[in-house]
Amino acid sequence: MMKKTPIYHEQVQPLPDYPRLCGEQRFDVCVVGGGFTGLSAALELAKAGFRTALLEAAQLGSGASGRNGGQVLTGLAPAMVTVARQLGHAHAQMLWDLSVAAVATLRRGLAEADMADAFRPGFILAANRAAHRAELVEEYNYLTDRLGYGALELLLQPEQVAARLGTRRYVAGLVDHGSGHVNPLAYLNGLARAAEKAGVTIFEQSAACRFVHQPGGEKVNVYTDRGVVRADRLLLCGNAYQRHLATPMQAMIMPVGTYILATAPLPEALAAEILPSGVCVSDMNFVLDYFRMTPDRRMLFGGRVSYSGLPPVAVAHRLKRRMCAIFPALDGVPLTHCWGGKVAITRNRLPHIGRTPQGVYFAHGYSGHGLALSGFAGQVIAKAIAGDLTQFDCFARIDHRPFPGGGMMRAPLLALGALYYRLRDLL
Numbered sequence: 001m002m003k004k005t006p007i008y009h010e011q012v013q014p015l016p017d018y019p020r021l022c023g024e025q026r027f028d029v030c031v032v033g034g035g036f037t038g039l040s041a042a043l044e045l046a047k048a049g050f051r052t053a054l055l056e057a058a059q060l061g062s063g064a065s066g067r068n069g070g071q072v073l074t075g076l077a078p079a080m081v082t083v084a085r086q087l088g089h090a091h092a093q094m095l096w097d098l099s100v101a102a103v104a105t106l107r108r109g110l111a112e113a114d115m116a117d118a119f120r121p122g123f124i125l126a127a128n129r130a131a132h133r134a135e136l137v138e139e140y141n142y143l144t145d146r147l148g149y150g151a152l153e154l155l156l157q158p159e160q161v162a163a164r165l166g167t168r169r170y171v172a173g174l175v176d177h178g179s180g181h182v183n184p185l186a187y188l189n190g191l192a193r194a195a196e197k198a199g200v201t202i203f204e205q206s207a208a209c210r211f212v213h214q215p216g217g218e219k220v221n222v223y224t225d226r227g228v229v230r231a232d233r234l235l236l237c238g239n240a241y242q243r244h245l246a247t248p249m250q251a252m253i254m255p256v257g258t259y260i261l262a263t264a265p266l267p268e269a270l271a272a273e274i275l276p277s278g279v280c281v282s283d284m285n286f287v288l289d290y291f292r293m294t295p296d297r298r299m300l301f302g303g304r305v306s307y308s309g310l311p312p313v314a315v316a317h318r319l320k321r322r323m324c325a326i327f328p329a330l331d332g333v334p335l336t337h338c339w340g341g342k343v344a345i346t347r348n349r350l351p352h353i354g355r356t357p358q359g360v361y362f363a364h365g366y367s368g369h370g371l372a373l374s375g376f377a378g379q380v381i382a383k384a385i386a387g388d389l390t391q392f393d394c395f396a397r398i399d400h401r402p403f404p405g406g407g408m409m410r411a412p413l414l415a416l417g418a419l420y421y422r423l424r425d426l427l
């Protein structure tokens with residue numbers, strides 16, 4: 001029987017259970033959500049001297065942070081040439097620099113938790129067809145010549161890609177030696193331990209069901225079923241998993257399901273044939289395949305999407321078919337786990353980070369590109385709360401629009417729009 005839980009739970013030391021919030025407690029800041037965003041914000045706030053509470057509806061890491069593909073990527077979800085077209089070169093440069101800082105920050109966090117080795121360097125953006133080649137060249141030129149990034153390598157011949165990836169499926173590739181991969185739950189648990197050590201008070205099984213501002217100010221009471229946190233500031237980090245709290249920001253994101261299949265550990269000889277360079281990979285299709293090998297030689301193969309909240313029919317079988325089309329040698333290897341999770345996408349695929357007129361901070365909508373960015377966004381907001389708005393403003397001034405169709409129609413409309421791009425993937 002294939003397990004439906006992320007393999008990561010079997011690979012890392014579990015965290016202790018944290019208590020449920022009961023009764024009334026007073027803090028400087030209340031952070032809602034125990035993923036990368038919330039934990040890193042809480043950690044930074046506590047380090048800066050704020051008495052900080054973190055409310056998690058279920059367990060820390062039970063959202064996207066504990067179940068993602070583990071790819072630690074520079075940049076943002078769209079290509080940087082697209083970002084520059086939308087926002088202009090100067091703004092794109094700032095966002096790019098912050099994204100590189102996000103990866104460096106994650107690596108520093110791992111090193112501080114004695115887990116520097118957990119980061120495995122290298123990422124390849126793999127071109128599925130000839131038409132993608134020009135996009136790769138344009139992105140390479142922009143990143144190298146205009147943004148001054150020196151960690152890229154362009155592979156324009158299929159044989160060059162095959163030598164790195166062990167498959168002839170791709171026609172070209174862009175290697176980023178500055179990106180890489182990690183066990184995301186190990187990173188999350190490291191953040192949680194650091195946050196606790198820094199003095200954050202963590203509550204699990206404590207969903208915030210509503211918040212009420214105290215008259216005439218930003219002070220806020222945040223209610224759970226058994227208690228209330230009274231705080232000067234509130235930070236919402238529920239992202240695609242946000243529950244109970246209906247806010248205007250929710251209209252800017254759309255939760256979309258994505259799925260991952262894990263094989264049993266591969267025999268050494270087979271693992272050496274597949275992904276010989278040890279990098280992680282995403283392809284360039286609209287509904288993309290993403291994969292990597294874990295240190296215990298399991299292939300983790302991700303992809304497929306769902307706009308309805310329900311997994312696609314026979315998702316494990318469909319992922320297996322795609323995986324074996326790329327690596328035929330994997331046909332017949334035992335499959336042990338298949339799980340899914342929700343990413344929050346925005347219309348422009350850029351993260352939505354800001355502050356409401358009533359002073360509630362929020363960060364969400366990393367659009368499937370949030371492993372490094374979300375932890376960094378948490379720090380950026382913590383700095384903003386402490387008075388340094390430089391990095392925060394760089395994100396907050398990105399213009400975001402709600403998805404059309406309101407609560408009922410936006411998922412079907414998005415699915416319809418996506419169909420067009422999926423058909424294009426097939427051409």
Ligand SMILES: Cc1cc2nc3c(=O)[nH]c(=O)nc-3n(C[C@H](O)[C@H](O)[C@H](O)COP(=O)(O)OP(=O)(O)OC[C@H]3O[C@@H](n4cnc5c(N)ncnc54)[C@H](O)[C@@H]3O)c2cc1C
Nearest residue numbers: 033035036037057063064065069071208238243341370371
């Ligand atoms: C299958 C999958 C694969 C992915 N692969 C990659 C990848 O390879 N690389 C990459 O860069 N990104 C990837 N992502 C995206 C990345 O995981 C996310 O961007 C990132 O984890 C978001 O972190 P977060 O803290 O904002 O949200 P989450 O980790 O989702 O945390 C939100 C938390 O808030 C809690 N919560 C919600 N509502 C409440 C409430 N009312 N009260 C209290 N708590 C609440 C939830 O229980 C949850 O624990 C992937 C995502 C998925 C699902």
